[in-house]
Amino acid sequence: MKKIVVLISGRGSNFVAIEECALREDWEHTIGAKIVAVISNRPDAKGLELAKGYGIDALCVDHKAFETREAFEEKLYEVISQYSPDLIVLAGFMRILTAGFVDRFEGKILNIHPALLPSFKGLDTHQRAIDAGVRMAGTTVHFVTAALDGGAIIAQAAVPVLPSDDEHRLADRVLRYEHQIYARSVKACVTGRVRYENERAVMDDATALELTLFGQV
Numbered sequence: 710m711k712k713i714v715v716l717i718s719g720r721g722s723n724f725v726a727i728e729e730c731a732l733r734e735d736w737e738h739t740i741g742a743k744i745v746a747v748i749s750n751r752p753d754a755k756g757l758e759l760a761k762g763y764g765i766d767a768l769c770v771d772h773k774a775f776e777t778r779e780a781f782e783e784k785l786y787e788v789i790s791q792y793s794p795d796l797i798v799l800a801g802f803m804r805i806l807t808a809g810f811v812d813r814f815e816g817k818i819l820n821i822h823p824a825l826l827p828s829f830k831g832l833d834t835h836q837r838a839i840d841a842g843v844r845m846a847g848t849t850v851h852f853v854t855a856a857l858d859g860g861a862i863i864a865q866a867a868v869p870v871l872p873s874d875d876e877h878r879l880a881d882r883v884l885r886y887e888h889q890i891y892a893r894s895v896k897a898c899v900t901g902r903v904r905y906e907n908e909r910a911v912m913d914d915a916t917a918l919e920l921t922l923f924g925q926v
């Protein structure tokens with residue numbers, strides 16, 4: 710069984726989208742994969758309750774309990790390692806991970822970012838997209854490296870920015886696409902259709918097309 714560990718900090722809607730897809734498509738029996746744990750760096754993350762509701766291990770490693778980023782990461786590494794995960798999925802996990810952590814799971818960590826990378830790395834992506842006057846916003850799933858929002862791109866969805874948008878309306882529209890491309894990307898990675906090789910995301914044309922969305926949903 711391929712084991713997936715999800716890291717969150719908040720509401721956990723991307724986690725839920727992936728878990729719902731896994732249940733709908735019966736990943737356990739069809740591709741031999743399951744989410745085995747959800748870990749939050751914040752004790753009040755709503756996603757932890759949601760994970761419990763699915764019968765999934767829900768744990769907290771509170772970053773505030775540690776003096777240094779390295780000490781937090783050491784504990785996080787220990788907790789994650791208990792599960793021997795094949796894939797670690799960052800889903801709204803709001804802590805920067807250092808090279809010391811990331812390198813120990815090279816090619817096994819995915820993140821979703823609410824912008825069309827390499828544009829708008831970092832925070833406040835929707836407001837910055839509106840301020841820049843772009844017509845297309847979107848979301849990107851990528852492998853995690855020590856470079857913030859900088860690892861190889863796996864999947865993207867392009868979403869129109871409408872004149873009436875504020876950051877909340879745009880965020881809601883982008884989020885619907887996040888849920889779709891993240892579940893598909895996780896599946897493509899655990900089944901080996903997407904691989905991390907020489908710092909690139911390697912896949913065939915059919916997979917790339919399946920992982921690319923644009924337009925309105």
Ligand code: GRF
Nearest residue numbers: 720721722723801821822823
């Ligand atoms: C998403 O917009 C994701 O792109 C960003 O944080 C948000 C998390 O939302 N990294 P949720 O916790 O999955 O609902």
